[in-house]
Amino acid sequence: MINYSIIIPHRNSPELLLKAVYSVPERADLEILVVDNSSYDCIGPIQETLLSHGRVFLLYSNNTKGAGRARNVALERATGKWLLFLDADDYFLPRAFEELDTWVETGYDIVYFKSRSIVLSTGKESKRHMFHNRLIEDFMKDGNTAENYLRYRYLGPWGKLIKRSLVEDHNIVFDEVLTHEDVLFSMHTGHWAKTVQCSGNAIYCVTDSPGSLLKSRKRIHRRHAFLMTLKGMCFLRSLGKSQYHPYKNQLMPLFRNSKDLGTWELLRWIGMVLKYRWNMMPEIVEYLKRRSARIFSGLLPKPSDRNY
Template identity: 35%
Template sequence: MTSQSMRYSVIIPHFNDADRLERLLLTIPVARRDLEVLVVDDCSPNQPALEVVKSRWSMVTWLSTPRNAGAGAARNIGLDHARGDRLLFSDSDDEFLPGAFERFDEHVGDEDDLVYFLADAVQEVDGSPSNRADRLNALCMEYHDDPSDRNLSQLRVGHVVPVAKVYSRVFIDKCGVRFEETPVSNDVVFNVLAAVQARHVRVQPVTVYRIHRRPKSLTSNPSPEAFLVRVGVKARLASALKALGIKDIPSATGWMVASFSYGPRTAFRTWWLCLTSDMRIDVFRVFQFGRWKNFVVGRQADRAEKKAAESSRGHR
């Protein structure tokens, strides 16, 4: 098979979660001759379990990071090996919905640099609805329903995960974006820098992907160390956007206020990082009641959902 005949490359980072990985693989049409699946294992300790999955999925390309370095490093290895005209990413604990790849065939054109699709989200423990895809879908639909420059900008800088999207590989190679190798938020810079440089961007209001909320995951890491990593990612993103001449630079205000909940040491480090970065300092945002109301309501809903997931897991 030549690289010209390969339409899709599906890149999946994996770490020590063979059962969920197999659940995902069952939702991908791996037998298609115009599709390749690249699973990049991040030096999982439980190699015997992974070997069992490998033995059942010989049509998958199995790769590995040279050392445990996180999902960002794994995705970069996948990018280096991808041959498809179109790039898709999936987390190993999520899944594609039935008919997803037929929807990609139908809606992704040769001229598209980046096409956004919709996702749904469920609590893994009981299948009940989760809010994890709500903001992503809202950004997509706001631009789809009103394709203004403002809504496009918000979509580009606000949709910071690589799933439920289809990228042109030629475009990604041309702009040279790669994932960071941070323990959390390693996909933010890739997604935003790719989006702001894409010339042909569309939203297809079709749900193709399912996100599973697990009781404990990297995305819900509440530690001060993880918080500071996330702030650092935003600071680097701000500098990169400024260098590209992008005006919609991330604001530091919310991070600065939120830092107080982690104690004085973390707050000091956060403020120093923000004040010495290219992030915007919007003092008046602190006094916008509606913005803080939405933030508090969203955070309370998120915490309630995580608590329910933990409780359900404890009673299983």
Template identity: 30%
Template sequence: MRYSLIIPHFDDVERLERLLSTVPVNRSDLEVIVIDDCSSDQYKLESIKLRWPMVNWLTTERNAGGGAARNIGLKEAKGDHLVFADSDDEFLPEAFTYFDTHVDDNDDLVYFLAEALQEADGSSSNRADSLNELCVSYTYRPSSQALKKVQFGHVVPWAKVYSRRFVESSGIKFEETSVSNDVAFNVLLAIQARNVRVVPVKVYRIHRRAKSLTADTSPEAFLERVSVKARLADSLKKLGVQELPSATGWMLASFAYGPRTVYRTWRMCLASELQIDLFRALDPFRWKRFMAKSRADRSEKSAAESSRGQR
């Protein structure tokens, strides 16, 4: 078996079927594993199972999130290479042909590019831009610093192909948190991979929806994201990594949530291996990029919600 495609799913049968229609499910060297995270509408799920009998359908014991679902997929996978997809996205035509062409048996991790569209009207989205820029910059001018930016900045599991042997030998799993459950998995594997390549071709399409544009912005979700980053920094320190993630942005952002969240955030950051760099916070170029991305995100959110309201 050459590939194992792992797909977590929850309550979105229509989009899952859209994704499956872009996968060459009849290939004998590809196994497709869908892990349902205890969807509420099991009738719909059973109907799609009948239409896609070539898929290996699994389920979590309880609703535990995408990280737990992917971990079940990791245990089940038998392919030499691992591919991940979110159930509301899709593969571009010839994606697996590109994998065949560019992925070698000795590769630990191969990065590809993605494109992003607004689901409401099919217009372009900026969601994949920063990840693509990291990859293209490295291929245009390869260096250890450029590769490090890819390793630390490309924190999603899609548009990549992993060696299953490498992943299993690392012992790294997805965190079973409600947010940011894929960050540590991707960064820790990337840092430890010896054979890493970047292939500048697009293989994956992200569909950005009005609902997905509104992430959980509660204080609890914010603190969980900080906790994920803190644990990641501690793990990187144990691996001997010198340049660790910064806490400065999180510490400043905590003021938007009130004094209790500020206290808990600062205490968490100071107790971890996260680095505190005030010069980083004062860097005008970083703020310029941040503001530009924020404006683009707000514009996309407004357009998506407007399109949804007109339907």
């Protein structure tokens, strides 16, 4: 019986991928599904080493649809009782699977675990794990008050045991966008899980690097970040739980930061707001008025330059 399906999306980081894969023990009760996102030129040299480690299966996906598409490819192939998500630049901590084994026969739909984080370039401790760990600590202190925050604010797919039947029964998939693809997946699994539990033990190390898509200033990445934040807010609004979104006050700041992307991109963002019927048009109109006023005031000659 396969207890764990470990899903790893990968693109152009072969050395880190090997570290991630080799942080998983070689065991008969697990499978490692590596989904390469169109980077065969760098997979080739490590393929033999990669496939020699236990039950590793190498799959492929379309690089234009990001990690969301890669994870969906793996979900179609997964056979384990539990799903574990591992990013190619992250890794499981030593003794992680000893901790995981203590939960494998429990009846929970999701088990959340603490994590650690490091700066990839220096190896020093980062702060990326702290928000998620606080959600777990709050739940362990007072589950009645903190459970919804845990279910709807823990938006990373990593650091969790997720029952595969939960995902299949509710047809939950990742959005196939280039960033923030895990927002709705995490919210939907959190919402549909009948029972959840937390462990105070850390099993996962997430890395922090300047090249992370979360920090990208590219137009398409910023657009997708705004889109997925908006869709997450709309999902929680449909449940009457908008207060639990971790970025509930970030939509307008994200919109204001689009000013350097050009008029057509700005219109795209307004189109997204209208499509999802999010009530921020009055704020957008007021912002555009102020922005237009600043632009036109800069075009007018100064009083000292006028000829009388």
